[in-house]
Amino acid sequence: MGKRKSQMRMVSWDAETTRQGRRAVKIAAAKETARLRKEWKTGGAEDPSTGLVKRSFSAGGEARARNLRGSGLVSRPVTREASTFTLAGAFPWVSxxxxxxxxxxxxxxxxxxxxxxxxxxxxxxxxxxxxxxxxxxxxxxxxxxxxxxxxxxxxxxxxxQAIIMSDAKGEWGIVARALAPAGKDPEITVGVPGRVLNPLDSGRRPASRLDTDGGEVLISDEEWVRMVRSRRSTMMKTIVQILSGESMSGDEKLALSRAITDAETACGEDVAAMTPETSIEESAAAAPTIPDVITALRHPSAETEEFTAGAGRGVANTLTELVEGDLKGLFDGRSTLLFDESLPMLVFNTRPLRSLSPQARKIASHCVSSWAESVFTNRDAGxxxxxxxxxxxxxxxxxxxxxxxxxxxxxxxxxxxxxxxxxxxxxxxxxxxxxxxxxxxxxxxxxxxxxxxxxxxxxxxxxxxxxxxxxxxxxxxxxxxxxxxxxxxxxxxxxxxxxxxxxxxxxxxxxxxxxxxxx
The missing domain is CATH 3.40.50.300 (P-loop containing nucleotide triphosphate hydrolases)
Known part of the structure; x- marks a missing residue:
């Protein structure tokens, strides 16, 4: 018991002390020891070495409410070393x-x-x-x-604004209608008889373009004419290659390009006269159609016939599939499908095209994309x-x-x-x-x-x-x-x-x- 032992009274007895006497002495000594311990805890006993009254507590300290008694030791932190790769996995709370x-x-x-x-x-x-x-x-x-x-x-x-180029499952229409103003239909259904989309529409003329340095440059009449003819030529060449499964020869490309120009002239279209204010309806009303291009391919000028050696007739026969095949009545006339550019979301519903052959679907997708891009691929479209x-x-x-x-x-x-x-x-x-x-x-x-x-x-x-x-x-x-x-x-x-x-x-x-x- 440490120091407490020094405060206990020592008892002794001689040989003649009887057994009962020794027991009585032990009992008396125990009572005295208990009294001294009680006095020590309550402050009533003096420390013989200092003469001061002292109190002692149990190992946990005095039993008082919320005295935080217990160990107050702070352990020394342990230093660990690891690579950043290991730490990235060891500390997942890093967000x-x-x-x-x-x-x-x-x-x-x-x-x-x-x-x-x-x-x-x-x-x-x-x-x-x-x-x-x-x-x-x-x-x-x-x-x-x-x-x-x-x-x-x-x-x-x-x-x-958004435009859904092909909604083959018919899932986007409900989203577009939820965003559209009341009374406006943002869905354009392709592939239904009577709903014609002319892929040769010129689209809207942009007012300017960006040059190589990022500056804004006004588009001249000549440049606008070149843009329209390039887009039409690219689109028609793509259709021919999809239908024939082969790349076009130089004679065929020349015959097709000249046929597109001749078709524009025959329709009286003046692409250079269009302005950024020209509406889509006005430009669509004057645009040539695929049957016009087929006619020009079959009746080329003497100069074109001389240069191409009759290659245009084969191209015309290939394009006839658009007029007489699965896509008849969908892309071979003037556009009856128009859309409001101001709507927040436009959707091309191509679900009716699912019944067509894979080749026809591919051509239809290309025609739709080309037609849509002719409208919104300019800097004025937002x-x-x-x-x-x-x-x-x-x-x-x-x-x-x-x-x-x-x-x-x-x-x-x-x-x-x-x-x-x-x-x-x-x-x-x-x-x-x-x-x-x-x-x-x-x-x-x-x-x-x-x-x-x-x-x-x-x-x-x-x-x-x-x-x-x-x-x-x-x-x-x-x-x-x-x-x-x-x-x-x-x-x-x-x-x-x-x-x-x-x-x-x-x-x-x-x-x-x-x-x-x-x-």
């Missing part, structure tokens, strides 16, 4: 942030819960991206449709989002790829932002074998895309996706197990973020693509 942009809320970053907002024009101004294009990837049932609809809808609500649903359908066609690559590269000049939707990146292999022009164009399309959104990928697609997008090991693991509605967002050279798309109750009803399966 990721958003981009700091304020428009177009999409969802929350899963590592930290921060808001994820992305407006392409704002990101471009902040130099987060250098190109205005996005590829969005996801297998069926991973939530990619909800993600792109939520993003585009909120961009429109933030002041942008900032628009162009969505290419089921983009994989165009990846096995060189002519369509060439048009899309040109569209991607000119997006900044036109104020456009392109979104290409794919099921998987291996769809790019549809373009052709390694080293072919089609494959080079498809890879160029991906290289010019600064925003990549990747939903859950199947195990057999992870390697190709990781290599093409240069994903880290952790990013590959994330997309391999991403729940529905979660996606990896790669913006420019920034670290990827896993984002959970958030939708409202109303948006859930608008975006529901499982209605046919669950109703």
């Amino acid at each position: 990721q942030s958003g981009l700091g942009t304020t428009r177009a809320y999409i969802g929350n970053v899963t590592e930290g819960g921060g808001m994820w907002c992305l407006d392409p024009w704002e990101a471009y101004q902040r130099e987060l991206i250098s190109g205005m294009s996005c590829v969005l990837i996801g297998t069926v049932g991973t939530g990619k449709s909800t993600t792109v609809k939520a993003w585009v809808k909120r961009l429109v609500q933030a002041g942008r 900032q628009r989002v162009a969505v290419y649903e089921e983009g994989w359908e165009n990846l096995d066609d060189v002519a369509s790829l060439e048009r899309m690559v040109a569209q991607w590269k000119l997006a900044r000049d036109y104020g456009l932002f392109n979104i290409l939707i794919l099921h998987k990146l291996s769809d790019l292999n549809r373009a052709g074998d390694e080293g072919t022009r089609a494959r080079v164009l498809a890879e160029s399309l991906l290289a010019d895309t600064d925003i990549r959104v990747v939903h859950r990928q199947k195990s057999d697609q992870l390697k190709a996706t990781g290599e093409l997008l240069k994903l880290t090991t952790s990013e590959r693991e994330e997309i391999s197990r991403a729940p529905k509605g979660h996606a990896l967002w790669k913006v420019g050279e920034l670290e990827g973020r896993m984002v959970k798309t958030v939708r409202t109750k109303l948006e859930g009803e608008l975006f529901d693509t499982d209605h046919a399966m669950t109703s």
Whole structure:
């Protein structure tokens, strides 16, 4: 008992003391010891060494409420050393942030819960991206449709406009009508008899363009004429190549170009006289049609006949498929389909085209895209989002790829932002074998895309996706197990973020693509 032992009275006895006597002495000594202990604890006893009254407590201290009695020792911190790679995995509470942009809320970053907002024009101004294009990837049932609809809808609500180039499933119409003013129909249905779309419409003339230094230059009459004829020639050449399955010869290209010019003259169209104020209806009323071009091919001038040696007749016979085949009555007359450019979202409903042959669908898609681009591919059309649903359908066609690559590269000049939707990146292999022009164009399309959104990928697609997008090991693991509605967002050279798309109750009803399966 330490010092307490020194305060106890010592007892002794001699040999003659009886057993009972010794017991009595022990009892008396124990009572005295107990008294001394009590006096010591209550302060009534003196410390013989100092003569001061002292109190003693148990090991835990005096029993008082909230006296924090107990050990107050602070242990010395332990220093540990590790690489930043190891620490990144050992401390998962280090959270990721958003981009700091304020428009177009999409969802929350899963590592930290921060808001994820992305407006392409704002990101471009902040130099987060250098190109205005996005590829969005996801297998069926991973939530990619909800993600792109939520993003585009909120961009429109933030002041942008959108155009859906091909709605083969008829899912975008309800979203566009929810955003349109009362009494306005934002949906343009293609593929129904009596609804004609003329792919040779000149479109709206832009007032200016950007030069190589980024300055604004007025477009002259000659330049506008050249732009219209180039677009028409490119579109018609693409159709001929799709129908024939072969590249056009030099004689055929010359015959077609001159036939387009002759058709313009025969119709009395004066492209140079158009101004930026000329309405779409006025320009469409004077535009030549595909039957006009076929007639000019079959009755060329003597000079053209001499130079082309009758090559135009074969081209005319090929184009006759548009007038007499599956596409009869859809693209062979003056446009009866017009749209209001002021609407926040426009949708080309191509669902009726699903009953056509793959070749006819491809031609129809090209005609629709060319016609739409003739209207909004100018700097006066405002900032628009162009969505290419089921983009994989165009990846096995060189002519369509060439048009899309040109569209991607000119997006900044036109104020456009392109979104290409794919099921998987291996769809790019549809373009052709390694080293072919089609494959080079498809890879160029991906290289010019600064925003990549990747939903859950199947195990057999992870390697190709990781290599093409240069994903880290952790990013590959994330997309391999991403729940529905979660996606990896790669913006420019920034670290990827896993984002959970958030939708409202109303948006859930608008975006529901499982209605046919669950109703």
